[in-house]
């Protein structure tokens with residue numbers, strides 16, 4: 001584990017604890033949100049917000065449980081999803097002040113009804129990035145549609161991700177249901 005900078009084209013925070021495999025995943029997520037920011041003609045500041053969310057989201061994914069407790073002492077969430085709130089807390093302590101970026105990082109494993117585009121693009125890229133091999137053609141087709149119909153793709157990806165969770169038989173967090181209900185209530189033609 002290390003807190004590398006400059007590897008695979010990504011500059012991770014010094015407090016990151018990530019394996020080389022994770023760095024490669026983070027780099028692919030950053031590249032994908034960047035690609036979508038260009039395709040959607042996002043302003044430079046917005047593109048930077050998406051990049052920061054992508055860079056930070058898994059920065060503590062490989063930290064041991066004690067390491068996560070440093071940042072999140074008491075959490076009702078399963079261990080697998082605690083690296084998000086831990087990374088958000090660490091990023092905030094490190095000077096990140098953008099509430100949308102922090103919410104993107106905090107809830108990236110669960111979904112969040114209050115997200116702006118930083119959270120939405122991260123949630124999509126985390127699942128659609130080209131390193132995921134399962135049903136690759138389906139994921140590629142979804143990734144290509146993001147710049148033109150982000151809301152419809154978000155709904156499709158949420159359905160896939162929540163569907164997996166249901167198949168596993170695990171509990172569904174309140175944040176996830178609220179996220180889904182918000183998507184289900186929005187018109188699918190909405191561009192936001």
Ligand SMILES: [Fe+2]
Pocket residue numbers: 025029057058126
């Ligand atoms: Fe990730």
